[in-house]
Amino acid sequence: MQQHGRYLDLTTDYGFKHVFGMELHKDILISFLxxxxxxxxxxxxxxxxxxxxxxDTLKLGSVIFDLTCTTDDGSQFIxxxxxxxxxxxxxxxxxxxxxxxxxxxxKGKRHEWGYVITEVYVIAIMDNFHFSDTKDYLxxxxLCNRQTGEIFYDRLGFIYIELPNFNKTSEQLTSVLEKWLFVLKNMVKLNKLPNFLDDPIFQKLFQIAEYSNLSKREKAMYDVSLKRKWDEYSLLTSATNRGIRQGLQQGLQQGLQQGLQQGLQRGLQQGRLETLKENAQNMLALGLDLEIISKSVGLSIDEIKKLCN
Structure with missing residues (x-):
C-alpha cells in the first residue's frame, strides 16, 4: 500500500492539475501568475x-501536464x-x-487579418530537471536586441522555473513568489499549513491539496500519477548510478592501461640508459677519449665523467 503525505505532490500530473487546472478555484492559478x-x-x-x-507524441509523453488558458485581456498561457x-x-x-x-x-482570410497577435507565454516548471548550467532558479x-539588450518584442515570453535550484528554507523567503516556489517544491513534505503561509490563497490551496479530502476516484487517479513519478525517478536514479559505475570502470581501465604504458616506457628508457652507461664504462676502461665515447653512446661528457666517480 502506498504511503502518502498529508498533502498532494504538486509536481505530479494529477496534483498539479487538481490544484491549478480547475475552474472552481482558478483564483489560485491567477494568484501564482x-x-x-x-x-x-x-x-x-x-x-x-x-x-x-x-x-502529444510518444516522445513528448513524459510531459506531466500541459495547461492552456486565456486571460481576460486575451493573453494565452501554456x-x-x-x-x-x-x-x-x-x-x-x-x-x-x-x-x-x-x-x-x-483560416482562408489571412490577407484580411492584419497580424493582430495576442500575447503568448510559456511557463515551464522543472522538477528533477535542469534548464541551464547556472544556479538560477528563475x-x-x-526577444531582445543581442547588442544592446533592448527588448525587441515583449508579447512573447518564456519563464522557466528550476525547482532543483530553489533551496531556500522558510526563514530565507523574501517574497510571495518565493513562498509559491517553496510550496511547489515542499508541500508534499509538510504536515500542516506553516505560519508564514497563513494567507487566504494558501489556506485554500492547502485545503484543496489535502489527500484526505479527495474522493475515492480522485485518490486512485492521484495514486497512479504518484507511482508514475516514482517510477520515472527510479529509472533516472538507476540510469545515473549505471552511468557512474560505467564511468568508474572505464576510468579504472583507462588508468590501468595508461599506467602500464607509462611503466613500460619508463622501464624501456631506464633499461636503455643503463645499457648506455655500461657501454660508456667499458670504453672508459679501454682508455678511449671522452669525446669519442660521447658520440658513440649519446651521453654528454659530463655524464660520462660522473661514471668515472
Missing part, C-alpha cells in the same frame, strides 16, 4: 481552454510541469508558443 509577473502584467480573470495542445530531462526541450517550448501564435490567423526569457 500575478506573482510570477511581478506587476509587469496583472491578470484578473482567465478561462481554461478545452482542447489540449497539439504535439503552463507545464516537466519531471525529467528531455532532448530539444527549448525547441519544444518554442514550437508550442509558435503554434498558439499561428493558430490566431483566420529564467525570464524574451
Amino acid at each position: 500575478n506573482e510570477l509577473f511581478k506587476g509587469k502584467k496583472v491578470i484578473t480573470d482567465l478561462v481554461y481552454n478545452k482542447n489540449e495542445h497539439v504535439g 503552463i507545464e510541469v516537466q519531471r525529467s530531462e528531455q532532448d530539444k526541450f527549448k525547441e519544444r517550448t518554442i514550437y508550442y508558443a509558435s503554434k498558439l501564435i499561428s493558430d490566431q490567423a483566420p 529564467h525570464d526569457i524574451c
